[in-house]
Amino acid sequence: MMQALLIGNESLALQCGETWLARGHGIKAVITRHADVAAWAEAKGLRVVSPGPGLAERLGELTCDWLLSIANLDLLPQTVLARATRGAVNFHDGPLPRYAGLNAPVWAILNGEAQHGITWHLIEGGVDEGRIITQRMLDISGDETAFTLNAKCYAAALDSFPDVITALEQGAVTAQTQDLGARSYFARDQRPEGLCLDFTQPAEVLARLVRALDHGGYANPLNRARIIAGDRVLLVGRAEVVPGSGAPGVVLSVEATRLTVATGAGALRLSALTGPEGGAAPLAGVAVGSVLTTHPVTDLLTNLASQDGYWRRNLRALRPITLPLGSGAGVEERRTLDLPADALDAIGLWAARLGGDEATHIAYAGAAVEAALVPGHVCPWVPVAVPNLAQSIPEAEARGAFALDLFARDPALEAAQTPHIGLRVAGRGLIPGTALTIDLSDTPTLVYDAARLSPAMADLLARRVEAVARGDTAPLPEAERRMVVDAWNRTDTPYDARPLHRLIATQIAKTPHARAVVFEAETLTYAALDTRANRIAHVLRQMGVGPGVLVGLCLPRSADMIAAALGIWKAGGAYVPMDPAYPADRLALYLSDSAARVVVTRSDVADTLPPTAQTLALDTDPRLTNAPDSAVDGGAGPDDLAYVIYTSGSTGRPKGVMVTHRNVANFFAGMDDRIPAEPDAVWLAVTSLNFDISVLELFYTLARGYTLILSGDESRALVSSGQLATSDRGMQFSLYYWGNDDGSGRDKYKSLLEGAQFADTHGFCAVWTPERHFHAFGGPYPNPSVTGAAVAAVTQNIAVRAGSCVAPLHHPARIAEEWAVIDNLTNGRAGLAIASGWHPDDFILRPENTPPRNKPAMFEAIRDLRRLWRGEAVEFPRADGTMHAVVTQPRPVSQVLPVWVTTAGN
Structure with missing residues (x-):
């Protein structure tokens, strides 16, 4: 029996560990930061050790036969490698020696390779230079993406690992030395040329670039391909070579969500277009005959790449200060502030008070951001934590800016918002996306978006920050306190009090x-x-x-x-x-x-x-x-x-x-x-x-x-606000259920089931059941997925829907799983009306979403639920704060989940 030290941070390490154990060998310890791998190891009774500095010391006196580095991108110190008495093995997702380094599948597609491969090699010499134990070659199809090629590499790794075990059992005596003269190396921060599509290139080359950067629903470690349409930067999700010709860059056709552009050879149809942050990007203003220009951005994005990991972690933890404001960009207005030169502490405290929580962030634009800023390519702000700006700003300046497409490249950042409050110490004006910015680059000024903030509100916020800067520790400046306590409560008015x-x-x-x-x-x-x-x-x-x-x-x-x-x-x-x-x-x-x-x-x-x-x-x-x-x-x-x-x-x-x-x-x-x-x-x-x-x-x-x-009892619900729109489809009828709890027993749900069967055979559209907790009024309906499943089991034609699924009381993955069962039972006729909930006692089920948190939690749940329904991997936090991506099962029949929002007058 051989003993191993297993190191890896993806599920591939877990799968290979299972194969290793099944062959009768042992594992002394598992080194991982991946929660699923750690959970698997603990379930097997294996020791789990976190990677990072001091790893050798934390391993103690542990020794093993072989060290197995699988899906591990950390460089291992010699003090750790030395724990393996017979040697160390690494999995590499490319064919060595030609594709050493990182992101090998991406570079293989970019280079137009017909084949790719994976390599198991000994860890010796420089990075990815050790003798090769075994390789597997893979064909690259004409429509290959980084996502699909990574999946092929994963499968090839699992398929070839038994051969690796056999070779190690024999001492790896047949390992072959690499021809380092044929070696190519791709560094972590290296970026492809032509990230902004250069339409003088052939259509086939540009399509390859887009596919090479398509990581499906997973995080993209590089950048996204892009175009410049007028004064806008648009990210490109899909590109197809199509017939057509014209001067390079000329727009040949424009549809609602895609456009076709002439290239140096052939034409390219571009679709799945988004804004630089990943949001929807309508093509208004892009006309047939217009010319798309290019801009060299590879050097710029390469310079920013070294801090990608740092900003990715910070943005995942972002808690932006938001105010109850409208959206949209209007005219910038200004108000001079009476602030001392050393106002950072005051601004930090003021912002923290606005956020209502000390662990919140504002948008910061300093010298590093201003130096790197290229609109549409570089984010015009970085997050800094308040209230301690004296600590968070120097760290942000040292890290520099980050690429704006980072939001679009990481599914965990899909819902990230620009903080409503900004602080600028370099450049001028409102930080894009903020509602107000304190500009310290010259005379202290509060700059605000007049479409989102009234002059009176801007003046009120300005007086607050000035009061804090003066050392006034009262929660409100005196003038505002008088307004709130005195003026707003001065409601006495003479009135006729007769009966x-x-x-x-x-x-x-x-x-x-x-x-x-x-x-x-x-x-x-x-x-x-x-x-x-x-x-x-x-x-x-x-x-x-x-x-x-x-x-x-x-x-x-x-x-x-x-x-x-x-x-x-x-x-x-x-x-x-x-x-x-x-x-x-x-x-x-x-x-x-x-x-x-x-x-x-x-x-x-x-x-x-x-x-x-x-x-x-x-x-x-x-x-x-x-x-x-x-x-x-x-x-x-x-x-x-x-x-x-x-x-x-x-x-x-x-x-x-x-x-x-x-x-x-x-x-x-x-x-x-x-x-x-x-x-x-x-x-x-x-x-x-x-x-x-x-x-x-x-x-x-x-x-x-x-x-x-x-109006009479029969007519009071038939009120019209004008002529009603008509349709030749006819009116759809549904059954909506509600009820008071009236004792226990099977007959409690007789009306529901018999009514559903009647509706099913008489042309009704849907049966809707609500959600209610802990009260007799509505008590028979604690979970619409349970009552909906009962309806689905006794009907054949009718849609089954939640009339009020209170999403903040449930985990989105649980909702997706339960309603996917109903969608399968009904052959694709499930639907959900989502509610925010209102009764505080109900939130003992999920106290973290107690009002007023319930409304934003509802919209977050709708976002995640839709993604889960489409089959996307959605990340959720574990108990230790690490994120775990899930794809829910069973998969539903319908591709898109019908969603409504349930509202109530209270």
């Missing part, structure tokens, strides 16, 4: 013959409404209603419903809204909890109510016919209750909220500032009496002289 029936009586006196209420075929003038309300009030007085007495109001939507509420107030009582459409048990709860002594209703509704209170049936009670129509003396006062309205019970048992006439009158006064007074105004009321906003719709309008159009 509502008195306010409406004033309007009745002004316009007695104007239309007050229109319901279907019935119209009441203000005077007629007053007469009907007076009669109701007199009868209620006879029934014992007076100030402080609660009266149930249980009527269908009608003119009588308005008159009854007004009559209850005239009698002195307060109404308890009881929508007859509500479940009987909910109405019974309202009655028992409020202890209402009287219910105003209709005879056909009264039979459905508990016999716990007196009833006044407006359609049959003879007392109303004989009651006087004169005004009732007294009535409710400003501090008496106007109504008691019950909550939905989403936090438990419904609770009655008591609202006085003064409260409502104050609300009406506030609405006067928002709703312009117009003569002959008309208001359409559609809201159930059991919702607070109905008070605005029904009674604010009457107190201000509107004509109130009251």
Whole structure:
């Protein structure tokens, strides 16, 4: 048995380690920074050691027969190599000696090779110079990319490793010396010529360049090919040689997402075009006949390459300061700042306060960035951490700038944002992408984007940084503190605090013959409404209603419903809204909890109510016919209750909220500032009496002289804002489920499953189920993927969708996996409406996304979910902070996941 020391940082090391163990050999330790490799080793009971400085010391007295370096780019010191008594072996992803160094598959495609290969060699002499144990050659196809050729190298490595083991078992006596005279070496920071496409070159050469730099969904260690279209730099994802001719660089055709350009030999169709940071890049402004120029950037990007790894790590950890601002670039505006020469500490503290977290970053443009800056190719800023700018700025200056396409080359940086706050000490003006920049290059100035920041907000932020610079430790400058504490809270205003029936009586006196209420075929003038309300009030007085007495109001939507509420107030009582459409048990709860002594209703509704209170049936009670129509003396006062309205019970048992006439009158006064007074105004009321906003719709309008159009129970959801768009496709019908928890057992989901089966055989479009946690209201639906799978199992034709998948409560990979099962069960008919969630208690499932973090978490989840659905590898953090890329299984049937966003009024 041979003992090995295994060193590697990709899954290839793990696979080869399995083969080594299966051959009956041992592994003394695994040296890796790759979490999957480490987890595999620990599961095997193997010792795991981190690479890096001091490795030999951390290995202690460990020795082995062979050192196996597989998918390891770290140069190993002799003190580590010496631990292997028989020798060390390295895997190389190119044919030696011709392709030594890094990124061999890329260079092979660039050079137009027909074949590539992989090499297992002994580690001896210089880098990649040791004797060759075995090689495998691979054909390069005409459409080969770096991604596909790397995959072939991976497979060849696994296939050839058993031969390597056999050779080592024999002492590697057959290893062949390399012909170093045929050696080529490609350094880590070396970059291809012509990264900005030179259209004097043949189309085939340019297509090879684009393919050589195509790493699929994986990180690109080099750069991206690009073109210059007018004043824009566009990255090129795909290039095809097509028929066509013309002067080199002339645009031959332009489509929505691609264009064809003449080259030195043939034509090239370019597609998958993006901006230099990877975002969408519309081709507006690129016209047929225009000429694409080139710009030599290889030397520039080569000079930046040495810091690629450093900035990649920093950008992955980027936590940009963002403000609740709009997007878009507008006119730069300026405001001079009163700052001392040594203002960095103050700016850092100010920025950290704005970010709300000390571990945040701003955009920095210093001497190093300014010296390297070429717009479209070099990022005009680098991230620096606040508040300690005195430490982070010198380090950033020492590292220099980075290539702008780094964002597009690393999937982990896809969602990276430019911080909204910038600091400039070289160059002039607003740092691109920031909303405001403090410019210290000359006179301290706050430069801001007027499309994103108002002058007042810019002045407020300027005063804050000036206050910090003066040593003012208060959270807000004094002027801002007065504004927040005093001015914003100075809301006192005179208003008419009379009870509502008195306010409406004033309007009745002004316009007695104007239309007050229109319901279907019935119209009441203000005077007629007053007469009907007076009669109701007199009868209620006879029934014992007076100030402080609660009266149930249980009527269908009608003119009588308005008159009854007004009559209850005239009698002195307060109404308890009881929508007859509500479940009987909910109405019974309202009655028992409020202890209402009287219910105003209709005879056909009264039979459905508990016999716990007196009833006044407006359609049959003879007392109303004989009651006087004169005004009732007294009535409710400003501090008496106007109504008691019950909550939905989403936090438990419904609770009655008591609202006085003064409260409502104050609300009406506030609405006067928002709703312009117009003569002959008309208001359409559609809201159930059991919702607070109905008070605005029904009674604010009457107190201000509107004509109130009251929609019926059957028509109040059919409101149009204009002529509706029509389609010859016909209307699609879905079933949307929600429900209260009403006990356990199989029948709980009978309505869901039988309804879904009915919809499936009667031409419905989809069945949607929601997500709700820890409350009876909605309780049967804790996870739409579970209820959706049940629907999928009993249907054949219908789409299965989440009506509210609360993405911040789940890991995106889990959502992708579960809904891919449904997509397979339905043959591609899954869909998701994503919600942010709102109830804080729900977030015990993922506390890190508790509001207000839930909304940005929802959009992040949608982004990752779409990528996972397409089959892209998406990186997520492990417990130790390292990233692990996953491709979810099972794969869905549909290529694109239909996504909606669920919104709620709260």
